Structure formats: structure tokens, C-alpha cells
Amino acid sequence: MSKEFFILAFSWVISIVILLSVSRGRIRLTQITFLFSQALAWLFEFILVFFDLVEFPYSEFQNATKMNFSLYYLIFPTVGVLFIRFYPKQPTRLKVLFHYLFLSMVIPTYSSLADKYSNLFHSINWNWGIHVVADLIIFYILKNIIFWFQKGINR
Numbered sequence: 001m002s003k004e005f006f007i008l009a010f011s012w013v014i015s016i017v018i019l020l021s022v023s024r025g026r027i028r029l030t031q032i033t034f035l036f037s038q039a040l041a042w043l044f045e046f047i048l049v050f051f052d053l054v055e056f057p058y059s060e061f062q063n064a065t066k067m068n069f070s071l072y073y074l075i076f077p078t079v080g081v082l083f084i085r086f087y088p089k090q091p092t093r094l095k096v097l098f099h100y101l102f103l104s105m106v107i108p109t110y111s112s113l114a115d116k117y118s119n120l121f122h123s124i125n126w127n128w129g130i131h132v133v134a135d136l137i138i139f140y141i142l143k144n145i146i147f148w149f150q151k152g153i154n155r
Contacts, residue, residue, distance in 0.1 A: 002058070003117075003118055004058040004118050004119055004120050007114065007118055007120060008060070008070050008120070011070060011074070011075050011110075012070065012074060014078075015074050015075055015078040018078050018081070018082065019034070019078060019081065022081075022085075026085070029084070029146070029149075029150065030081050030085070032146065032149055033077075033080055033081050033084045033085075033142070033146050034077045034078075034080065034081055035077075036080070036142055036145050036146065037076060037077035037079075037080030037081065037142060038072075038073055038076075038077045040080075040138050040141060040142060041072035041073065041076040041077060041080075041138070042067075042072060042073070044072070044134065044138060045067050045068070045071075045072040046067065048126065049066050049067050051125075052124055052125070053123070053124055053125050053126040054121065054122065054123050054124060054126050055122045055124060056068040056071075056120065056121060056122070057119040057120075057122055058118070058119040058120050068120065068121070071107075071110075071111070071114075071120070071121070075107070075110065076107055079103060079106050079107055080139070080142055082103065083099075083103045083139050083142065083143070084142070084143065084146050086099070087099060087143065100136055100139060100140075101132075101136075103135075103139065104132050104135040104136045104139060105132055105135075107131070107135055108128045108131035108132050108135060109128070111123070111128075111131060112128050
């Protein structure tokens with residue numbers, strides 16, 4: 001078994017443990033957050049692959065797609081769930097800024113480490129800073145969608 005397989009297996013286990021630790025009262029919100037994160041991540045990943053900004057030499061479904069299934073269908077949505085779950089309850093500008101920056105650095109750091117030490121990810125015309133900015137935008141869109149959805153639930 002390759003190191004890529006173990007990295008993905010470890011990522012799956014961590015993501016599943018995080019998702020299963022959600023309290024009963026937050027299951028609906030977690031599911032919606034996870035699904036919206038998947039949709040946004042799929043679009044983001046499709047654009048990256050389409051314009052040859054990144055490539056995924058090791059793919060779970062090599063014959064089906066050039067995209068990485070685990071990174072943008074499980075890991076990124078799990079980070080999206082954490083983003084919404086731990087969004088500051090009494091937001092000050094500093095808390096919100098720190099929250100956005102910290103969680104927007106998770107996936108780019110994971111991708112950079114995967115690029116450097118494995119064949120899971122290879123950036124062609126893409127770098128860590130641009131990825132952080134893209135994740136900031138994605139999390140902003142996700143937050144607005146989820147907060148709008150939450151208003152409908154709370155009525």
C-alpha cells in the first residue's frame with residue numbers, strides 16, 4: 001500500500017470522527033452545511049482542473065475523473081462544517097477575521113503538504129496564498145447560505 005492510500009485513509013477516519021461527533025440538535029444544520037460545502041468545493045475543484053492549475057496524480061477514481069474525490073468531497077466539507085459549527089456566537093471583527101483566516105488555511109496547508117510529500121496533489125499554476133484567498137471567498141459564500149438557511153429553520 002502506498003503512502004497516498006494511508007494519507008487518504010487517515011483523512012477519512014478523522015473526517016468521519018468529526019462528523020459523527022455532531023450533537024443531535026445540530027444534525028440538520030451539519031448535513032446542509034456538508035452538502036453546500038460539497039457543491040462549492042466541486043465547482044472550485046472543477047475550475048482548478050479545467051484550467052490546469054492543479055492536477056491529482058493519485059486519484060481514487062482514475063478512469064472516471066481527473067479530480068480528487070476525498071479532498072473536495074469529504075475533507076473540505078468537513079472543514080466547512082467546522083467553520084459553521086465554531087463560528088463566533090458574539091462576533092467581533094477580530095474574532096471573525098481570526099476564524100476566517102485560521103480555517104481558510106487548513107485546506108491549503110493540507111494541499112501544500114500533500115504536494116510536497118506525496119502524489120495526491122500537484123500545483124501547476126497555483127500557490128498557497130491564492131488558495132487561502134479562494135477558501136476565504138468560499139467560506140464567505142457558505143456562511144451566507146447557511147445563515148440564510150438557518151433563519152428559515154428558526155421561524
